[in-house]
Amino acid sequence: MTSITGGEAAHTVKNLADAYDVIVIGAGPAGLSAATTVSTLGARTLLVDENQTPGGQIYRSILLAQTADRQRLGEGYWQGREIAETFLRSGAQYAPATTAWSIGPANDEGGQFIGHEVGVSTGGTARLISARQVVLATGALERPFPIAGWTLPGVMTAGAAQIALKTSGLIPDGRVVIAGTGPLLYLLAAQLIEAGAMVAAVLDTTPRRNWLKALRHLPTFLTSPYVVKGLRLLRTVLRRTKVVRWVSALSAEGTGELKEVVWTAGGQEHRMPADLLLLHQGVVPNVNFSNAAGCKHVWDETQLTFRPQVDDWYETSIPGISIAGDGAGIRGAEAAALQGKLTGLGCAIRLGLIGGEDRDRHASTLKVQLTKVTRGREFLDALYQPSKAFRVPQNPETIVCRCEEVSAAQIRASVSAGAIGPNQMKVFLRSGMGPCQGRLCGLTVTELIADERSASPDMVGYYRLRFPIKPLRLRELASLPQSDAAKVAVLADLADTHHSKVN
Amino acid sequence: MFRRAPDRNRDPVTFTFDGIPITALAGDSVAAALLAAGIRACRTTPVSGAPRGPYCMMGVCFECLVRIDGVGNRQGCLVPVQEGMTVETQKGPHVLSAELVP
Numbered sequence: 001m002t003s004i005t006g007g008e009a010a011h012t013v014k015n016l017a018d019a020y021d022v023i024v025i026g027a028g029p030a031g032l033s034a035a036t037t038v039s040t041l042g043a044r045t046l047l048v049d050e051n052q053t054p055g056g057q058i059y060r061s062i063l064l065a066q067t068a069d070r071q072r073l074g075e076g077y078w079q080g081r082e083i084a085e086t087f088l089r090s091g092a093q094y095a096p097a098t099t100a101w102s103i104g105p106a107n108d109e110g111g112q113f114i115g116h117e118v119g120v121s122t123g124g125t126a127r128l129i130s131a132r133q134v135v136l137a138t139g140a141l142e143r144p145f146p147i148a149g150w151t152l153p154g155v156m157t158a159g160a161a162q163i164a165l166k167t168s169g170l171i172p173d174g175r176v177v178i179a180g181t182g183p184l185l186y187l188l189a190a191q192l193i194e195a196g197a198m199v200a201a202v203l204d205t206t207p208r209r210n211w212l213k214a215l216r217h218l219p220t221f222l223t224s225p226y227v228v229k230g231l232r233l234l235r236t237v238l239r240r241t242k243v244v245r246w247v248s249a250l251s252a253e254g255t256g257e258l259k260e261v262v263w264t265a266g267g268q269e270h271r272m273p274a275d276l277l278l279l280h281q282g283v284v285p286n287v288n289f290s291n292a293a294g295c296k297h298v299w300d301e302t303q304l305t306f307r308p309q310v311d312d313w314y315e316t317s318i319p320g321i322s323i324a325g326d327g328a329g330i331r332g333a334e335a336a337a338l339q340g341k342l343t344g345l346g347c348a349i350r351l352g353l354i355g356g357e358d359r360d361r362h363a364s365t366l367k368v369q370l371t372k373v374t375r376g377r378e379f380l381d382a383l384y385q386p387s388k389a390f391r392v393p394q395n396p397e398t399i400v401c402r403c404e405e406v407s408a409a410q411i412r413a414s415v416s417a418g419a420i421g422p423n424q425m426k427v428f429l430r431s432g433m434g435p436c437q438g439r440l441c442g443l444t445v446t447e448l449i450a451d452e453r454s455a456s457p458d459m460v461g462y463y464r465l466r467f468p469i470k471p472l473r474l475r476e477l478a479s480l481p482q483s484d485a486a487k488v489a490v491l492a493d494l495a496d497t498h499h500s501k502v503n
Numbered sequence: 504m505f506r507r508a509p510d511r512n513r514d515p516v517t518f519t520f521d522g523i524p525i526t527a528l529a530g531d532s533v534a535a536a537l538l539a540a541g542i543r544a545c546r547t548t549p550v551s552g553a554p555r556g557p558y559c560m561m562g563v564c565f566e567c568l569v570r571i572d573g574v575g576n577r578q579g580c581l582v583p584v585q586e587g588m589t590v591e592t593q594k595g596p597h598v599l600s601a602e603l604v605p
Contacts, residue, residue, distance in 0.1 A: 050562055051581075066510070141559070141563050153543035153556035156558050156560070157558060160561070163560040164535050164560055165508075167535060168507070168531045168535040168536075169508035169510070169511035170506070170508075171506055171507070196508075257543055257554070275504045402558075405548060405551055435568070436564055439564065440563070
């Protein structure tokens with residue numbers, strides 16, 4: 001039997017080779033499938049992942065899950081088991097509990113470009129490892145939900161509660177309120193109710209007008225696999241808790257910790273004492289890696305987010321860097337696994353392991369399946385597009401940048417004072433410069449500036465992010481080998497930082 | 504705000520948070536262990552000193568920063584809790600300190 005951490009698990013970075021054909025970052029469905037595919041085709045493959053066991057967030061702790069977890073979390077969760085087990089049986093090397101924090105071009109002694117160099121770190125030791133192909137499978141994160149009081153202890157994301165349930169069997173207790181929009185909101189509410197949580201209320205912020213916009217996609221949606229599953233979840237939630245629809249304003253109140261949830265529905269303000277408020281308004285691509293790598297990104301007007309531009313084989317604008325799964329645009333876990341396989345085929349052909357005919361033969365079935373599993377997605381995207389009131393804070397006191405405690409009013413005032421883009425905002429207010437590096441404020445800052453300037457988010461752009469994308473200890477940096485080329489690169493990057501423009 | 508599923512069957516692990524002994528279960532992250540013990544806030548912010556607690560549980564928000572065995576700025580949701588671990592509230596910014604090289 002294969003152990004959970006893999007037959008070839010590398011628990012310290014010292015056990016890793018200096019170079020691989022492919023490095024995959026992220027062990028969710030996309031990363032696991034990409035690594036399995038490309039290593040099966042003969043590539044020396046390394047998969048690096050921050051968590052202790054494979055599965056990413058969607059299949060978190062799947063190989064430790066027991067029968068009770070299967071009942072609580074459902075068959076959708078259980079599907080991840082096969083993906084993780086197949087990966088562990090493949091020849092790919094697996095580095096769990098390992099953070100990837102940078103990526104840059106790797107050159108040979110003659111200065112010829114030979115691939116990319118990835119900075120990784122485990123338990124306080126860092127290494128630079130090169131690969132001819134790199135697959136970023138860093139997935140999605142929950143869209144920022146900036147409401148007044150969202151920084152109070154006792155307010156968490158719905159995804160956080162799901163992770164606590166998957167990894168530690170923790171069930172929300174006391175007066176629990178779930179608020180927001182999106183298919184995952186009802187999935188989570190149903191899972192928590194099944195697990196025995198007393199959910200006091202579900203506050204649905206889906207705007208009424210979204211139904212009109214979604215209606216034209218309804219016929220396709222009705223033929224998709226989402227319908228049956230969705231209706232079952234909805235029934236569970238409607239039967240077992242109070243659902244408040246058309247919520248137009250929301251805030252959390254309390255001194256030092258959450259005490260009450262306040263919302264407006266039908267023009268009336270309501271209050272409810274609460275011990276735990278779980279927020280969710282969809283997920284967006286986690287762009288920190290691809291942005292810092294310099295991949296070209298586009299604004300997605302439907303999903304209201306930036307996403308990296310990729311070709312048919314999920315290669316980005318930078319040769320040798322591909323992005324598989326939700327990191328390239330939100331399409332869900334089943335699509336991510338298929339995209340991972342297609343990405344693996346793309347890497348394999350660039351490495352010369354297969355020919356075009358082989359690739360296309362393998363890919364044709366995958367592409368048919370991909371169309372099938374993403375059927376109905378347009379309906380969900382249109383219906384669950386969060387309203388502007390919850391993306392661009394209406395209350396000026398609302399904290400936008402949680403790390404540096406910058407409010408919506410400060411962002412707006414700074415636009416008037418000349419900070420016309422997110423990068424100038426960093427200089428003015430330090431927003432996006434705390435440890436989360438804009439993950440929890442980036443989209444909000446872009447949309448606030450766009451609103452204040454009456455410009456499109458596309459024109460405003462996003463933070464220009466810098467490596468390391470995860471904090472490193474000085475000792476880790478200092479222990480890295482120092483070549484002359486590396487020193488020149490650092491100086492060049494510093495110079496670039498000082499001259500960076502709006503985008 | 505959280506309770507443990509009764510079918511959860513793992514070995515107990517004992518650690519301290521600000522000197523108070525807490526029993527968690529093997530496999531818990533430090534952040535999950537704190538939530539299971541009813542602890543909501545684990546740090547204060549460098550700017551206003553406001554209390555904060557775990558928010559995303561997946562390593563992106565950095566709200567669960569704590570001091571673990573004397574090392575500050577550790578992401579509680581990514582570190583598995585270990586027997587005998589010393590976890591402390593991170594008060595304000597992480598203060599740089601000289602460490603002994605092992």
